[in-house]
Amino acid sequence: MSDPDLLYSDVEVDLRASVRALLADRADPAAVLARVVGERPLDLDLWRTLAVDVGAASLPVPEDVGGQGAGFREVAVVAEELGRAVAPVPFLGSAVLATAALLHLRDQQDDPRTAALLTRLAEGATAALVVPLSAFHDGPLPAVAADGDALTGSVRSVADAGAAEVLLVPAGDALYAVEASDAVVRPVVPLDLTRPLSDVELSAAPGVRLAGSGAAATRAALLAGAGILASEQVGVAEWCLDTTVAYLKERYQFGRPLGSFQALKHRLADLWQEIALARAAARAAADALATGAEDLEVLVLTAQALCAGVAVHAAEEAVQLHGGIGMTWEHPVHLFLKRAKADEIALGAPGAHRTRLAALVGLAG
Amino acid sequence: MSDPDLLYSDVEVDLRASVRALLADRADPAAVLARVVGERPLDLDLWRTLAVDVGAASLPVPEDVGGQGAGFREVAVVAEELGRAVAPVPFLGSAVLATAALLHLRDQQDDPRTAALLTRLAEGATAALVVPLSAFHDGPLPAVAADGDALTGSVRSVADAGAAEVLLVPAGDALYAVEASDAVVRPVVPLDLTRPLSDVELSAAPGVRLAGSGAAATRAALLAGAGILASEQVGVAEWCLDTTVAYLKERYQFGRPLGSFQALKHRLADLWQEIALARAAARAAADALATGAEDLEVLVLTAQALCAGVAVHAAEEAVQLHGGIGMTWEHPVHLFLKRAKADEIALGAPGAHRTRLAALVGLAG
Amino acid sequence: MSAPTTPGQVRDLVADLLREHDPATTDRRAFLEARWAAGLAWVNFPVGLGGLGAPRALQAVVDEELAEAGAPDNNPRRIGIGLGMAAPTILAFGTDEQKQRFLRPLWTGEEVWCQLFSEPGAGSDLAALGTRARRDGDDWVVTGQKVWTSTAHTARWAILVARTDPDVPKHRGMTYFLCDMTDPGVEVRPLRQITGEAEFNEVFLTDARIPDAHRLGAVGDGWKVAQTTLMNERVAIGSRAVPREGGMIGVVADTWRAHPERHTAEARDRLTRLWVESEALRLAGIRLRQQLAHGAPGPEGSAMKLAFARLSQALSGFEVEFLAEDGLRYGDWTMVRPELVDFLGRDAGYRYLRAKGNSIEGGTSEVLRNIIAERVLGLPSEPRVDKDLPWKDLPR
């Protein structure tokens, strides 16, 4: 087991710069807030630019099916930046979860339909893996029934399904591709305004059964998602810290900048310290996903168990240290609080991660 | 269920003043430190004054057997003061645990031998309940075997046994009185220097079987001990806070008293807040022991689950905020750290208290 | 008549009131006015101002007897700012005319009050406030912006602190006013919070006119007068004991019990920790009330506020996480203006978000820790840079 590479490569640094510039231009917090309370919370124009022009959707897709053949390290860098902006784009649902499931299927068994779907996604189409956002890779999966190729069942709180053309539905041990038009996708009111959720209803919906173990692919995708989510959480935490530091530097009380008060300084120093550790853990998870490291699951669980709490802590501190203004709808910090809290539950709560991790590293039984 | 009385009565305030004056005179921290590393860690002269002259040993013993017929509220006040001084006297082992066991037996069934033992204790003799200091009222008890009235077995880490004339030994469902001279009582090296521990070895030692369920009495004594220990922990925490506040007021760094630095002020304010809650919980436990309240066990468990951690937190903060000096043998703060840490384990660790409490209040199953 | 000093004496007075004004047949407003006239509104207030000059502790006896008799009350939650903050300040600093004019309709609820203290640029550092009041004949002309004002949209009157002299250090240049909320210079706008609701308001003052007769206390004494208001805000604790599992812990424990299929040992232990702290907080409240009843209140009220905020946040955060998939959802983001705030109301997401305010409103937890450190523990204050500078020269 050699050490993971925990730095950002030059390519990754460039990628980050492109994504950050795009988001600064098109998804500043005020714009995000205005959008997410409107009719169409997802910014599909931005998503198209990000997915196709920047290439964020095709990063981990192999070159022979039209992708860039990069890996999850780069995906994680994009996730970090999207976290920093709580950008309302279906990256996690489509470019991470759905894509990872298809990649796993393809590694199991060649199936032209799987390859075609990957190509479609690499070209900018949007898909969703039909599981609740809270699904844990080592927990129960939703029970959709397959009668031949007709799928029936309902799945609650699916991320990014509202924008998906294709739904990937786990049923039994298989994964089925369902055209979104053949399902009822009903938006629900999410705690996290910037990541829309839908309930998906299938009534004998026609599905295309993809070759290979869909259950294994779904679990692998959930694990990959959890690993990438850690980077998103680092991005969320970092925005919260940076924004709070900037606010406390400029805001005066008692004739001094608030940021000169030692009690606040120490809390921010502690937060910075937490984020430094969280970043190392998130990078390790991303690197392990990219290299298929033997201890992949340990590193992903470590990252999730840590980063979920760090993001929530950072967001809660940001709200508190902004004082009254942080409690207002107008200030964007609440978007980050809601994202951080929803992310804590997403893809397994920290308690579930720790329980599984304890078993893996020999602390159980 | 009426509200418990959580104030200190006038009698209790007077009792506190007597005990505090005595301890200030006879057990200042430097004297305690010098004593506990010597040959005879327990201060039996002080104990005699406290037990007989102040009457701390006879407080909960009924008047008809020579006691004061006060209750556990007063016992708790003494425990608080002894905690504030980490005084090396066998109060917990003798005046709390052994006495509570005998009181419970007597409530079960009249037995002149039990009454005689209570009288002996009220007159200043010292006893010990032969269980490890870590024993939990809802956990396993040591396995001493009784062959007729001959007791065989060994029990580790018994508090205050070194000074006891009489050992109360639970065996099977009975409680036996054994003269200390009939047992081997071997001192061991304790983490908490101020509460000596011994291993007790019984080889067919002659015991006097006391009437009633000894197991029930032992468990009741452990519960009472846990409740009183909460007050000791409040005393420990309070000394740590007071001493640290005083130190930070007089110690200058960077041209200012250390106590003017906001980060330290906030930590001490938080600690004060914790102690305020801990005191309410400890008082409620003591009052419930005194009145035999219906929700006694809930209140004792609440107090222990809270106060154990508060005392450790206070002691750890005291060491840290004293800086280097707090790491030296010469400064008494380490005595409080060791007492707090040993108290955390004593009579059940907080995890055990919470687990039992969850079951009692309907959070389990 | 000398002031009553025993429960028996006030019980007699209550009996008299009830005999002369049977709640079953008396109109609510008439009953409240009769109660006022009988000095049973707030017995510790002076005779003639709704009181009897009696010990405050006797009020509980009155309230209990009247509640038992089914008498209407003045809906104290609706007029909390008037009762808790405006009234004691008017009593302490008001002229006779002001007391006669304002206290009765305040107490009966005929006139609702709000508080115009906080500003966007002056939160914890209230003394930094910049709303200006300039003297103009018999009036003061007030311009500025206030924020975090609950009930501003229903209020008839406001207590207001404004800067009357920017050339002296900040604590010395403020004056306290009673402001007519119907003045054309007063504009109230809802302030939406992270819950989606708008509990509070922003209040814009543009040349609002306040007659000098509505000044409370001397010119330049605003800080001192405001201290009385804030002190009363801080000591306002409920007069009745909370039952075990009252408050947030009860709501969350119920959620827990409703979902046994989601129980895990680690979550149980976390919840039990919070249960323990909640019970200790409840016991600390009982202890504080017992101290008050013995006339020796301790400073533990501030410990309780700190702990309350921390626990309500931890519990509601736990609940959202425990609910897992259900925690991902929210009830409704539509902006509404709730009549009364219920921290425990609505769904888990609402509780989580609303609880974030508990460590900010009514004094932030940070300011509370400063106060505890300095006033309770006696730790020295930090070096101050703003004590002697004229307000207008303060960095901001």
Place this chain on the structure above:
Amino acid sequence: MSAPTTPGQVRDLVADLLREHDPATTDRRAFLEARWAAGLAWVNFPVGLGGLGAPRALQAVVDEELAEAGAPDNNPRRIGIGLGMAAPTILAFGTDEQKQRFLRPLWTGEEVWCQLFSEPGAGSDLAALGTRARRDGDDWVVTGQKVWTSTAHTARWAILVARTDPDVPKHRGMTYFLCDMTDPGVEVRPLRQITGEAEFNEVFLTDARIPDAHRLGAVGDGWKVAQTTLMNERVAIGSRAVPREGGMIGVVADTWRAHPERHTAEARDRLTRLWVESEALRLAGIRLRQQLAHGAPGPEGSAMKLAFARLSQALSGFEVEFLAEDGLRYGDWTMVRPELVDFLGRDAGYRYLRAKGNSIEGGTSEVLRNIIAERVLGLPSEPRVDKDLPWKDLPR
């Protein structure tokens, strides 16, 4: 000869050394002196002073090759203060004579060094120190008390900061010296700690004489010179990666695994939390070393020190509690003077107590948070009251 820049080049030099001085047959001291002469002691030092003027990263290659060949090393843990603190400071500020005199025996371990910085009245605020050095002819005469000095009882030399001018503000009146520990004015007393051991010493200086030739840097520049020493203390991180479960977590996890009968779900969850943080700390260490190897070290070292202290305390506290009855006991309180400190050594109680020092020694966690807040996050400093006052007028 130009300085080597590649691993291959230094490997050749190591091979030459090993050829000429076979470790199997060469006396330890002779081997170390030969290594010094070959410039392979610390390759980043200049030629003639045990180095080659090569990149620091190449040192790892040398150490590895020599370790593989079974060559003796200079027992770096025993002489850590000399290597880590005295040497870089002498290199940066020493005269040629000083460098020639001191560096070789320092590196070979022939002369052990200690540090005389901290004083009972000057811990975190090092610049407040009061040990006085007065000029007397060609000597300085030094009087004062130093504390927390490890290896003082075995040291031949000390780096010392003393006050040479009490009439100027504290940062400007100090001077840095190299102090002979065999001087009759130097008395070393063991300082017993809460573990019972005496790892450290107090050092009493009573008219100790230091020739001016042993002054390091200019008179009054002591603060600047000391910064170099302290900077080097802080960047000293191990050069090898820690394996998973290395350090305290490994010890505690082993204790856990050894007692399955004591496992509970709540304890498991707490330990797993600490396992997670320990693994993240380990990964942060790997990341920091990768940054160093890329020549771009980040400030994460201070995050690691904070986290290390917190975790070693939490883990050792957990262990004592988990051991329950066994945790009530301690190995031995006898005062001993350990040769080397092992935080993980002895029993759980020792680990718990020793770990308390981790947040104090080498910069308290509080000072570290100040440094992070100001230097990393760029937050403004607090108002300073001690910057411009002469040292002698400071309140203390």
